[in-house]
Amino acid sequence: MPPRSAPPDDSEAIASYRQAAPSTPLLPNVRAPRATLAAALGLGVLAEVLLDRPLWGVSFPLVVTALLGTLVLLGGRESWQRARPNAWLAAPLLVISGFVAVRASSWLLALNLLTSAALLLLLTHFWAAGRVQRLGLLGYPLVALSATFRGLLYPPALVRDSVDLRAAREHAPRLLPFARGVLIALPVLLVFCVLLQSADAAFAGAMNRLFDVDVWTLFGSAIGRALGVGFSACVAAAALGHALRRRRGQERGEAEAAPAVPRLGLTEALTLILGVDALFLVFAGFQVAYLFIGGASSPAEGYTYAEYARRGFFELLLVSMMTLGLVMALARWTRRESPLAQGAFRVGATLMVALTVVIVASAVKRMTLYEDAFGYTRLRLFTHVFMFALGAVLTWRAVTLWWRPERFAIGAFVTALGAVVAVNAVNPDALIVRLNIARATDSSGPDVSYLSGLSSDAVPELVRDTAPAQGWRTGLLLQYKERLPAEGSWPEWNLAHARARHALQGAGALGHQQ
Structure with a gap:
């Protein structure tokens, strides 16, 4: 008998599988894919824990800070050397994201979130190379759009480079008989279950209680949190992957824009x-x-x-x-x-x-x-x-x-x-209260209907110098008291709400409530 050949080496088998696997030219190459994927999942869990709340307070700047810290740790010294000329973008990003925990106005919240997103897109683009000061006016929106769409490619690229699907593909044929058995058993079990329910009242009651269980009540929260973690992890993976990308050719901001050819005399x-x-x-x-x-x-x-x-x-x-x-x-x-x-x-x-x-x-x-x-x-x-x-x-x-x-x-x-x-x-809401009260000359006071629609930012200014004869102030304070969010957990802490609560307590509008 001819001698039996030695079993192939596992590393060689994996290498040959990867070579034989279908290529994905649209997906980029990722540096340290497993570390990046683990960091993205960790940031996804952190974001879900801190941001899945009715209000965003200190939670948002904490998530932004964690993302920047992870980017610095993953990139290492070499990445920091390339990113250092543009690292000043992190300062306005931290300041503006921090205002989410300072102001309560919905207008300011939308403005701060949009500005933070734009700064994060610019920072991830220029973390790899280039200079932000070399962009023209159109370069800023183009870089933001490019970073957004290119970032979408990194979550699947990280999964491709981090998870070995070879074992799953090898074991997939073994699962097919089990799946066919389940499909055959389900109608048979259903028929027997109906007959047995008709035969015994106690069994029928037990089965009815089983079918009355609300599956969404049991698992809906877990499914929602899993989806939230997945979404946040994808956002983190897109930001980290694009920032630590392997560049192919020259990108925007790596060279000064070429001057236009003059055409007008x-x-x-x-x-x-x-x-x-x-x-x-x-x-x-x-x-x-x-x-x-x-x-x-x-x-x-x-x-x-x-x-x-x-x-x-x-x-x-x-x-x-x-x-x-x-x-x-x-x-x-x-x-x-x-x-x-x-x-x-x-x-x-x-x-x-x-x-x-x-x-x-x-x-x-x-x-x-x-x-x-x-x-x-x-x-x-x-x-x-x-x-x-x-x-x-x-x-x-x-x-x-x-x-x-x-x-x-x-x-x-x-x-x-x-x-x-x-x-x-x-602080626009507080300024509106101060200026509108100052310009009101008659006893009816300012436009109370408009002032009642402002945020908690306006309360300290409204409470200041309260006169007993001004009944419209009392009515406004009671409206703000009804709309003031209850004290939540520490991630929801917001300076404007805390100041409003303190001002209302000082004015007696909250009494002894906490």
Whole structure:
């Protein structure tokens, strides 16, 4: 008999299986897939435990901090060396995510969550390489979209590289007879069960009690938590996998964008610029005369000043945004072949930006007059912050016309982050209460119906300097007391709710309730 061959080595068998396995060219390669998958599952469990609650408080910044810490630990020193130039993005991410535990306004919650998501997408993209300051204005949304869609490929890639499906495929044929046996047994068991129930009342009662069990009540919570862990783990796997990815070729932000080929002549561009400058100069003169120097009387027959302010605000805002786009387009496409041409273009464009800042100031003044007439709301305060941010971006555009034009986009991005931080620091709901109470001159007080719809951020300001004669305050405090969330577990702790509870207790609205 011929000698029997030695059994094949397991490592060789696994290697041959992986070579024979169908390739997945769409899925990326992952570094340390098992460690990354374990970390993603751990973050999924943590997120489910902390975030599966009626309210998000300190839980959200804790999850963000855990994700960043895991990213640093998994990447190691080599990854940190590549990520260090863009690591400053973690600072605004931690600050803005932390405001989720500070403010209670639903508007601020949505703004903080969206901003945190955008910062996390940028951070994961630039963790591998590149510089965020090299992006153009369109680069920011494109990087966010790219990171989102590419991140979706990493959860299946991690499973592919971490879990050996060879054993499952080998044992799958053995399970088929068992599955066929179950399918054959089910109808037979059903017939016998019906007959035996008819034969014995005690057995029938036991079977009825068995079938009356609500399976969803028993297992629904566990299934829901498992789905929540799976979803959170997929999000964590997408973020970790994309941040620690193996790069293929050059990506956005690894090199400065190539300058556009100028296509517009200097004469044509200066004609447009000077024409717009002349129009804006005349308009700015009227605005300064009416809004900043004159007596603020109605400039047109049949209009009150409040109507005049409301009528022109959005038009001026649109003009300001269009002018910013026009200056950017002209700076990109205009030929400037000599120092004299460059200087003439810069002077004309700078004058256009300066006059546009005057138009923005006019819009701000109009909004202020409208608020004086009709009161302050969240939308109007958010619009104020947006206009100040737009004025800052326009000023930065004027600076970059003369110095480092390629840095305009990063300046606009930092301004947007500053606006998000500023609107959180201002605390709009508390400011609305203070300003609307201050402008109320009659005994009926401010617009109580609007104030009653604000968040817990407004309560400390409402309680401050309470006068017994002002009955509308008492009614408002009772409404806030009814809406105030009960004290939950520590992950739901929120500074605004804690301050509101303390203020209501101090005012006697909560009595001795905890």
